[in-house]
Amino acid sequence: MRHMIDKLFRATLDHPKGVLAAALLLCVACALCIPLVKINYQFSDYLPEDSPSTGSLQTLEDAFGANLPNSYIYAQGIDLMQADALAAEFAAIDGVDDLIWLGDVVDIRRPLETYDADIVKAWKSDEGYLYQIALDSTKSVAALDAIKEAAQAGGASAVALSGDEVNTAVAQGSSDFEIQLILVMAVIVILGLLLLTSEAWFEPVLFLSVIGISIVYNLGTNIIFGEISFITQMCAAILQLAVSMDYGIVMLHESRHFKQEGRSSYDAALAGMHKASGVIASSAATTFFGFLSLCAMAFLIGADMGVVLAKGIVFSFLSVLFILPVMVLLSEKLLQRTAHRKFLPSFDKFAKWCMRLSIPFTLIAALIAVPAFLGSRNTEYVYGASGFVEPGSQLYEDTELIEETFNASGQCAVLVPEGQWGKEKELVAALDTLPHVSSITSYVTTVSERIPTDMVPQTSLESLISGGYSRIIIATDLRGESPEAFELVQRIRDLCQLYYPDEAKLVGSTATSYDMSLIVNDDSARVLFASIIAIGLVLLLMFRSISIPLILLLTIESSIWINLAIPYFAGETIQYIGYLIISAIMLGATVDYTIILTRSYLDKRRVQPKRQAVTEAISRSAITILTSATILTLCGAFIGLISSNGVIASLGTLIGRGAFIAALNTFLLLPMLFMIFDHVIEKTTMGTHFYKQPNKQPLEEKAGR
DSSP states (O other): OHHHHHHHHHHHHHSHHHHHHHHHHHHHHHHHHGGGSEEEOOGGGGSOTTSHHHHHHHHHHHHHSSOOOOEEEEEESOOHHHHHHHHHHHHHSTTEEEEEOHHHHSOTTSOGGGSOHHHHHTTBOSSEEEEEEEEOTTTHHHHHHHHHHHHHHTTOSEEEEESHHHHHHHHHHHHHHHHHHHHHHHHHHHHHHHHHHOSBTTHHHHHHHHHHHHHHHHHHHGGGGSEEEHHHHHHHHHHHHHHHHHHHHHHHHHHHHHHHTTOOHHHHHHHHHHHHHHHHHHHHHHHHHHHHGGGGOSSTHHHHHHHHHHHHHHHHHHIIIIIHHHHHHHTHHHHHHTBOOOOSOOSHHHHHHHHHHHHHHHHHHHHHHHHHHHHHTSOEEEOSGGGGOOTTSHHHHHHHHHHHHHOOOEEEEEEEETTOHHHHHHHHHHHHTSTTEEEEEOHHHHSOTTSOGGGSOHHHHTTTEETTEEEEEEEEOOOTTOHHHHHHHHHHHHHHHHHSTTTOEEEEHHHHHHHHHHHHHHHHHHHHHHHHHHHHHHHHHHHTBSHHHHHHHHHHHHHHHHHHHHHHHHTOEEEHHHHHHHHHHHHHHTHHHHHHHHHHHHHHHTTSOHHHHHHHHHHHHHHHHHHHHHHHHHHHHHHHHHOOSHHHHHHHHHHHHHHHHHHHIIIIIHHHHHHHTHHHHHHHBTTOOOOOOOOOOOHHHHHTO
């Protein structure tokens, strides 16, 4: 096996220009594929097929050919005639699949004062009129722009928009620009850090070029999936950049080391490939399986992100292993001309300070471990698109205005068999008694159960009856995904089951989020178990030790507990998808820090006492760990600060904070664990021959000489 690998490495170095040309051609091909990958912004599409919401959504689309009204438009400064004209214009816009407004609920040819005041109030205010629309998710961005233009041309003084599809459309419209801005900021920071740690001005260009090529490979090959989720699209490139940058640092460090020994450039590159391949492979393996553990989620967005991120790690590993040495050989003269002195001093003092702080830090970590674990398990979560909205944004202000004016926070729909009007009337009456139900629109409330459907104009029927189903639209005053909202979903389902056993279908964003909450609670245990088992096995094979995997997993898991407990004690909510993803990402990515320190500790421990070995291991590993942790911390911070999407911003904050906590634990907690369990590590690790201090001669033996 080693002979075959050597032949492969030599073949790569023997044809550097050919290898680089092939790599660049493949890069161009993948770059051309990137725009062809469809981005999916709908959480509901990733629910399992056996989820109640999945079947209900399919029934709605089959029966009505459109989704449930998922957005609100509040046109202000218009009269009834202008509102009627705007309703027709809105309905004709490409991307608006369905529309309901006051004219669909009452006959606007009669004076509005003759109708129930509560019914009119649900659709009309002193300032304007409210419309409920069903937006096509594939055309929502353009449709919303057209709606704003039509409203302004139709006399509206202002237009407020809200709803799940509006939230998604706003996130979709801003995501491309934000991805580019985040990447630019990340590259600037990474470039600065690499300049500090490099020995030639051109080295950072090599690093970024190789990782950039691997990112293009990853994004382009996503075409094999047809589409990926917007979370994957937003995070894949930046996480691949931040997580795999240290692969290139290790490779270049090893090649430089052999070059300084006096070997030729070719031999130094070959020896560096052999030496670095094992280190990079072990590091990449833990990250790969950490990401891949997301596939254990029943909520399919985990598999979507897990496969793409794991694929990215493979491309980064292969690119660093084969393309970077080739680029180093081809740019050797340029590296020599741009060489500079080392900017960073020795980390010996840093290591000594870490050892001084390790005892109090370990005591603090032990004290907060249990509260952090409990807090991380009791954080409040957001499951659906309501988590997209950032407080203080225009969308947030519009949502507040519509909710306060019309008491309209959310809507759902119940699909029941057409024609059973007496039973439908009883169900509507029962639903109307539920708390937080502000209005109900259905055939029996809009027309009458006494009037046959063939006597009603088709235009008045199409939004309420179609495909053998009658649609009951329920507006509620509940905001977001509160426990009260989830309780209401369950009570509606209970009533539907009472009047229409196994026939009624409940559709709506809150119902979808409720189903997600039931699914992902089980996903938490799956992802945790899968990631720990997979990474634990990799560590077991890597170190041939029983104790080391447990110590390293404890170090990183405690970092995860602290990171996820902070929102709980701060009284904040986080997106549940972010919680699951961050658990796998932190375990897969930041365990690299502990691996680097552990390898150095084991090497030093063979020739030194334990305290000295730990101290020198910190000094030797500090630059690699600090560079990687700083990159991941700052990249996460950029995502959190720049993204206007609440889900992505929350995920970035968790990633950045988690990398910082993991680095602290690696430098301050792990060394003390090595000191405490030094004897256990020696006894439970194969091939260890720890340094033994010579036995001191007894005093009486010395005196007798």
